[in-house]
Amino acid sequence: MQSLHLMLQYMYNVNTKVKVMPYLEPDESPMRGLYFRFVWRRFVTVVQYTHHLKLHLSNMAQHQFLDIDGSVLEGGGQILRNAATLSCLLNQPIRVQKIRAGRDKPGLRAQHLTGLELVAEICGGKLENGAVGSTDVTLTPGKVKAGSYKADTKTAGSICLLMQAAVPCCVFSDGDIHLTLIGGTNAEMAPQIDYALMVFRPVVSRFGLHFDGEIKKRGFFPKGGGEVHLRVSPCSGLRGVTMTEQGTVTRVYGISFVAGNLPKKVAHIMSECATAVIKEHHRGVPINIEVVKEMQGIGIGCGILVIAETSTGCLLAGSALGKRGKPAEKVGQEAGEMLVNNLFNGGCVDEFLQDQLIILMALAEGKSEILCGPLSLHTETAIHVASIMTKAKFEVQELTKNSTIIKCQGIGLKPNNDS
Numbered sequence: 001m002q003s004l005h006l007m008l009q010y011m012y013n014v015n016t017k018v019k020v021m022p023y024l025e026p027d028e029s030p031m032r033g034l035y036f037r038f039v040w041r042r043f044v045t046v047v048q049y050t051h052h053l054k055l056h057l058s059n060m061a062q063h064q065f066l067d068i069d070g071s072v073l074e075g076g077g078q079i080l081r082n083a084a085t086l087s088c089l090l091n092q093p094i095r096v097q098k099i100r101a102g103r104d105k106p107g108l109r110a111q112h113l114t115g116l117e118l119v120a121e122i123c124g125g126k127l128e129n130g131a132v133g134s135t136d137v138t139l140t141p142g143k144v145k146a147g148s149y150k151a152d153t154k155t156a157g158s159i160c161l162l163m164q165a166a167v168p169c170c171v172f173s174d175g176d177i178h179l180t181l182i183g184g185t186n187a188e189m190a191p192q193i194d195y196a197l198m199v200f201r202p203v204v205s206r207f208g209l210h211f212d213g214e215i216k217k218r219g220f221f222p223k224g225g226g227e228v229h230l231r232v233s234p235c236s237g238l239r240g241v242t243m244t245e246q247g248t249v250t251r252v253y254g255i256s257f258v259a260g261n262l263p264k265k266v267a268h269i270m271s272e273c274a275t276a277v278i279k280e281h282h283r284g285v286p287i288n289i290e291v292v293k294e295m296q297g298i299g300i301g302c303g304i305l306v307i308a309e310t311s312t313g314c315l316l317a318g319s320a321l322g323k324r325g326k327p328a329e330k331v332g333q334e335a336g337e338m339l340v341n342n343l344f345n346g347g348c349v350d351e352f353l354q355d356q357l358i359i360l361m362a363l364a365e366g367k368s369e370i371l372c373g374p375l376s377l378h379t380e381t382a383i384h385v386a387s388i389m390t391k392a393k394f395e396v397q398e399l400t401k402n403s404t405i406i407k408c409q410g411i412g413l414k415p416n417n418d419s
Contacts, residue, residue, distance in 0.1 A: 182226065
């Protein structure tokens, strides 16, 4: 009983951080003393082992990987980008499996790997199994720190897709973050850099995400080599946004550009054809499309972006890129028709923007409600990933065949200054 008493006394003293050694009465026998010391040492060993086990289990809990299936829905790079961004912001380690499993060439491509490496660098995280062709990667995030970061796809991989992953990661940093992104500024199957700066940037500022950007030089397929500089400012938290009334079109503006050895006349033709299509459906609306001959750039290319601003502050766009054998008239017509169709759907955001707002809606404080056109597969995928990782509650309501409302009760994420 005395031995048990002393053990309990020791436990009490350890818990109160008062370390004392057990004692023996002077008249206790040597054998009793030896036995007690043997029991005592075993007891201390068990206590120390238990303490280390608790620390180990706690450390394991902090690094518990959340598994993400990279083959579901859109099944491409978007799952990687959204999961990596949320991993960074939530400080949640992730394991993305079956990456691009349904593609002709499954696994990571160079541009996907560049995006993951950039996110890992921004948050001081650890990316494992990151290699071209890899179908399974893990990301263990750290703390986002202010500073300058650079990423180069070394191809014509889209700079805008790098931005989609990296820019939201910077929102809770401890200071401004400067990004130098190198790759394709105007690439197929992705928004153009002009869209990111002229549409995405002003709309996300409503949520509290603020950044500035400058196109240093354009880069086109197949060489890439374009360069964009960004400065992202931190905030204390994102806020919910309601955009449910498109309003009436008050003006249309944009940019029509050529680079390389293409004559400026091509940019004028694209602008004139887009203007003709828009005027046919929106008579009396002022249209001002800047025509530019780019002097700095890598490769030969051309493109056009047209933006409609409405009475409620909505920005919707249409865009197109030129390529060998495609008449300039066709390029301008495509951009004009895309804008007209986006306006016809009655939404407050266009097809390129709706999926990019999902992460912000999930993390914002309060409720967000966005009226858009038909729900895209990219948007459905973004909602899937955000719901799994943030537990934010989304509601999608199809009003008509061409009109959808996305509602979300955000989790109100705030900066973690202790991480």
